[in-house]
Amino acid sequence: MIPRPRVFVTGMGVICAGAGSVAELRRLLREPKRSFQLPTVFPTAGESAGLPVAQVSGFDVAPPDALPRTHRLALQAAREALGVGPAPDAIVLGTTTGGILTTEFALQAGCTAPGAYRFHGLHTVAEHLAVSLGVRGPVVTVSTACSSAAVAMSVATALLRSGLARRVLAGAADCICRLTFHGFRQLQLVAPQGSAPLDIQRAGMTVGEGAGFLLLESAPNQRAIVAEVLGTGMSCDAYHATSPHPEGTGAGLAMRRALQDAGVDPSVIDYVNLHGTGTVDNDAAEARAMRQVFGSSLPALSSTKGLTGHALAAAGAIEAVICGIAISDGLLPANTGLQAVDEKLELHPVRDPTRARVGRVLSSSFGFGGNNACLVLGEAPTAPAAIEVGTSHPPAARLPPLRVAGAACLTASGDLAETWKALLAGQSVAGFVPEAAFSKAAPTAFIRRLRRLPRLMLALAQTASRASGRTSPPDLLAAGTAWGPLAETQDFLRKLFETGDQFSSPMDFIGSVHNAPAGQVALLLGAQAPNWTFSSGDRSFEQTLLCVSLAMTSGAPSALVMAAEAHEARLSPLFDPAAATGPLASDGGAALVLVADDGAPGARVRWLGENGNGDGSVQGAAVALCAHLAAQAPLDCYDAVGVSVPAAIGADADAELLRLTEMLPSCPLLTYRDRLGQHASVSATATALAARAVVEGVLPFGPDGISLRHRRLLLLLLGAHATAVEVFA
Amino acid sequence: MTEQTDSLVVELAHKLVETLGLDTTADLVDPAAPLIGAGLGIDSIDTLELVVMIEKDYGVKIDTRAAGVEAFASLIALAAYIRQRRSAPSP
Incomplete structure (x- = not known):
């Protein structure tokens, strides 16, 4: 059997609350300071007016006919990930919001002008990127709620392993909007004081926004390698439309499938970036799943959503970039926002940013519909001979009937x-x-x-x-x-x-x-x-x-x-x-x-x-x-x-x-x-x-x-x- | 039971069936039966829907688990919960 192509991370790009680039996120992770604020991109009234969000600052001035916010967030992070290199063979992008923020204003105003909704569709985010970057191959849009980014990474990894592509831009983008802000608020899942994952007083999430992209390649230049995608795993709870399975069964299954795909034992994982939204139910279910998979010897772990907020579809992409930084910098990110850990969870999150060798990480993302997706990333290989050298472009692989x-x-x-x-x-x-x-x-x-x-x-x-x-x-x-x-x-x-x-x-x-x-x-x-x-x-x-x-x-x-x-x-x-x-x-x-x-x-x-x-x-x-x-x-x-x-x-x-x-x-x-x-x-x-x-x-x-x-x-x-x-x- | 409570219970029964799209009619909902976990098939998503409806239509909040247990014990309990909070001086 021919060994499957390996998948390497050769570029990263990110934008989220508190950081407009990988360099800024790197600094933020070393000195975590969260920047939750009241939303300024849409009006609020009554009770909702006091609820904080994790908004990207300096990004809200746009003429009415401008590209929607999600599209602009995506383009900025995608350009950073791609750098000066040639266009990727394919794009796989996760999003749940598309152009909805713009659509909300147009619908409220009763606008029926042709073209007013041309960027509404989720697909328009990736298609706009494809045109901006000159992509000619598959342009795929994944929408599996808050696991979208991890699913997108998994699809991109499969494209590379199949030989259909050698260079894929994979990531996700979402912006804050009224639909998600009020939706989560009415589900009583938004924390009035900002999210505090794993805390005894945790009261929900902080709705956030942003974008994250990884440039993934199967035949890269050795010097460019930041990390390697070792494996991905997915599952569905098939339990409830929104609540996680209380025992974390589906979440544990996705983690085990990712570890299996990576061909590694749980004991070699140095750090887990939790989904960790800060809701009572998610954190409890995820803690159970962690113990099912790792037993009593848990690796270093934290949720970074107390720092970045929960950027929904983009969350797993921002966190994949965080994991890339953890590996390349040797840094265990802190569980920001934590005051007193909930002892019942039996988890011991990283309290402060900590220097450590980080060889392999697991990143978890779970979403509505009981959709679970996990990634295993590893450090760049040291032996250059381990990598196949790319030759033919465009790739000519075919899929079976x-x-x-x-x-x-x-x-x-x-x-x-x-x-x-x-x-x-x-x-x-x-x-x-x-x-x-x-x-x-x-x-x-x-x-x-x-x-x-x-x-x-x-x-x-x-x-x-x-x-x-x-x-x-x-x-x-x-x-x-x-x-x-x-x-x-x-x-x-x-x-x-x-x-x-x-x-x-x-x-x-x-x-x-x-x-x-x-x-x-x-x-x-x-x-x-x-x-x-x-x-x-x-x-x-x-x-x-x-x-x-x-x-x-x-x-x-x-x-x-x-x-x-x-x-x-x-x-x-x-x-x-x-x-x-x-x-x-x-x-x-x-x-x-x-x-x-x-x-x-x-x-x-x-x-x-x-x-x-x-x-x-x-x-x-x-x-x-x-x-x-x-x-x-x-x-x-x-x-x-x-x-x-x-x-x-x-x-x-x-x-x-x-x-x-x-x-x-x-x-x-x-x-x-x-x-x-x-x-x-x-x-x-x-x-x-x-x-x-x-x-x-x-x-x-x-x-x-x-x-x-x-x-x-x-x-x-x-x-x-x-x-x-x-x-x- | 006063005339007033009766009418509120009846009103709530209609709103319950309409808001949640229940496969029954308002007159068949037992006003003394538990709303959750009993024969109506009401689950956690339905209760959130009811929480919003009650705040919107009656200006009364159900914002803790304890309040939910009290309010959704039955239609009669819900009517009592609403009357009690409505008659309280507004903050």
């Missing part, structure tokens, strides 16, 4: 069978999914608080799982959604604004996070597997498939993959105006149960590639991708090409389609959104239908369908980053 063991979709016509029938009859299945098609997703008591998107996802997951005949939960659960739970977001902000920034619904806040639906699916299926949500605009499904394929390459035997959108009357037309208005406006999605290719009959699905021009333009991106694919295997093996043309691309698509027709003369090009409808996750629906088509040997377009001689279809998505997926039997 996966067998489709079960599939489900939901369209305006209903489920997969009804959709198939309608398409064969020559009908369009565009429109919104009727409630009757997904309302029986789960027991009434289970879904009573859930709105449209989680219900759609539950129905898809349930149906695909049943179709697969598998009785055990999947080994991996991954969901894609461009826009997330919009009804919950809309209601939370409406109620907040109606009460003059005072009251809103904790339930809507919990439901509004992008990974809430996947968390509900994990609860329903009892799936303690890693639980991912990707929010990459129109590429959300393709990127979910990419990341699942990467994980299955390294051993996960099965996965549940899904993508869905839920139309919301007010927000959808504002956020995705081209797709969400007009006769093709649609919602719905699909789910696939995928297993490693075991030779059994059935459809196969394979992620083939993602390509961008590096400047945000559409023209030529798909053509170049097809030319790259044609160099690997002739394109005339496909019976047809399904092309997803997002409405927002407009006229740019015509020239691209013309050139594709010229490249693929013997292959009909089907622009399937004309039949399936316009929504960001419709490529999942197309993939589920294609999986049935290649098995039946017929494509359900037209009265008799199109006969498939090769039983092989290519699915392309046009956009600033074009993607390709093949489906065959």
